[in-house]
Amino acid sequence: MSDADWSALSNTAIAVAGGLYFLALVAHLVEWSALAGRRQHETATTEAAEGGGVAVATGPADDLGSGSDREERVARFARIGLAVTVLALVAHLVALVARGLAADPNRVPWGNMYEFTMAGTFVVAAGYVGLYRRFRLAWMAPLVVGLVVTLLMVAVIWLYNPVGPLSDSLNSPWLVIHVVSAVLATGAFTLGGILSATYLVKMRRPVGPIMSRVPELAALDRTAYRIHAFAFPVWTFAVLITGPIWAHQAWSSYWNWDPKEVWAFITWVVYAAYLHARSTAGWKGRNAALLALVGMATLWFNFIGINYFSTTSQHSYADAAAVVERP
């Protein structure tokens, strides 16, 4: 296959992946609406039983059918959603690999914003599927899949770039190790952020048909912590070890206070504050979750926003014009 074929394959695969994620999202939405129906149904039954003193065996008739039918429906659509997500993940992987093979010389598929976003969303989706059982993440499905679809759309519409060779300063073994860790941490922080956001929502509205499916606050907090605790050292490795080593090789100084570096540092400090908050009386729970969200905001701002905000960044992948250093 020629480079152009690979590139076309990558574009097709990412479109397929996007479509499949969207189908998965639809499946999960059906699942959740059925779920909401079930809860209403149950509530109605109990209310009737309590109010009238008469045991009512069936709830008000609706087109969703009886309770057990509905149960089945919820489970079926949950399974479909997960299965389609796994398929989407495969297409997503194909898109990444083909993208790397489309470049001449072949390279890792994260040389510009489009590719970073593609790789980052892959980590989020793969992390979710991988941890699905262990952390019982079924309830997260629509959130994760929805986020991935949205980000992929942003990537395809606004960030798309034809495959090109790497700019010279990116052409280094550190690209692999630094960016893999940064993307991995970004994906994990994002998953953690979803958990923390859910924690905050559940704190305000602890009951309701949807919320009853979401784990208890303590469990949410614990899972969020464990994901953040994984992401933090990886981020440390990415931005405070491999980043500076590479910066030293490419630009002569391992820490430049370049806007990208500044924001990576800010993200690091905010997450350090999050970890502290979790073990400080009065900051546990709500404030810690808020800090986790602030951390995620700084992370994504750095990833996308800073490229549009600042003209001085040496991190040239976002902008070909920066390849030539202004003397």
Add this chain to the structure above:
Amino acid sequence: MTQTPDARTERTDRRAGELTPRELLRWAWRQLTSMRTALILLLLLALAAVPGSVIPQENLDSLETSRWREAHPTLAPIYDRLGLFDVYGSVWFAAVYILLMVSLIGCILPRTWVYLRAIRAEPPRAPRNLERLPDHASYDTDLGGEAVLTRARAVLRERGYRVRAAADGDDAVSAERGYLREVGNLLFHLSVVVVLVGFAMGGLFGYKGGMIVVVGTPVANTPNSYDDLVPGTLFQAEDMDPFVFTVDDFDVEWIEDGPGIGTSRGFASHLTYRERDGEEKEYRLRVNHPLKVGSTELFLIGHGYAPVITVRDGEGNIAYSGPTIFLPQGPDLLSFGVVKAPDARPEQIGLDGLFFPTFVMTPDGDLTNVPGRPRNPLLSMSVYRGDLDMDAADSTSQSVYVLDTSKATKVEGEDGKDLRLDLSPGETAELPDGLGSVTFERVVDWNRIQISQTPGKRIALAGVVLALVGLLGSLFIRPRRVWVRAVAGGGGTLVTVAALDRTGGGDVTTVIEELVEALAEEEKT
């Protein structure tokens, strides 16, 4: 343990009104070293770092900074006073991180003593009611109590727990693991200080500078060879490593077709260099492959074109001659440059204009440049005569890249329009009114070389690596206590297993399940 500082501050809080100065000092110290203060200082540090990423920084991009200053004449002096053009060197930024470090040391050192005592202590006795712990499980067995406890000790030891020494009359086993978590935490925090020390050494004793080097011209590593030099506060010019170097040859690997056409795949300089009394050595300098000479490192970070221009004045003397550095305006290397010939007679001559590496004329008669390998170089310049203002006392505008035309006049051609010289290599243009002539001899390359000394970088690196190791220990070693109690009753023995995660972050139900399973398995064998 983490709660203690808070508990203490709360108690002293209430008595704050009746403190002696000494107590007040101690109270302030406790406040400073509390977790809550650390947390707030961390957030302050994050906040304090923000302005430097949106306001141009003097040391990072002085050009952008001066442009910003010009555009905001009222704000600029205020920003200057607040140190906003040098955020990371400002007093208030330093205040935040120094307070944080003091707080850190004040917090971590006392914990070291607590920890040293704890590490030798035995696991504490079992609480009377294991059932009161949130996580516990029980089962019945036919084995005797002593036998159960002996097995429990073996099982727990096997799993890396420290087990409390057996004593007469014990009905329970106490065990604990994860002592290294605290070590990790201490290591992490102390390493943060190490990183800061390494970083500070670089800032104080190192320097960073850049120069534009024309291919073929030897350069000595002395302060006046630099175009820009940012020395550390305590850096002295004598600390510069003495060496000379020459970029003998420079090549760019252009992409001639396919995606990325017109850009370069990479570039490299062939460099020869010699230390004071050493012999001459060679190096192929590329991006990402710096050259190290003594404790100095050289980096290739950019390149451009230097047309070789000769200006003869009206009297036929050479008033200017040599490679002239033109600055790229964009990735296609269309470049801008100026020539100043103040010694030209009868009048001073100045030129400014563009260099096109590959020039084409559009159908409308405009000049444009095609990116990529230089195929059709063209120099296109305007000419000025008169006073170039080179003796002005305020020489700020006298950068070699800027022509001061405020007192000069633009030379006109025969048609009465502004004169534009369009020259290919080897061509000469006569100037009107017997002013002289301009020759474009040829083009040479220039390299932008960044040179720096960064003492302490190894210390900083060792610091972050240690910090990471400590962090992993601190985050992933789960300290927990386990108790197994065996009580005779109902014809058998009732065994209760309980566990406590000391960080409050872990889920110990699986730990208990596994232990119960292991104990039961031992029984079968």
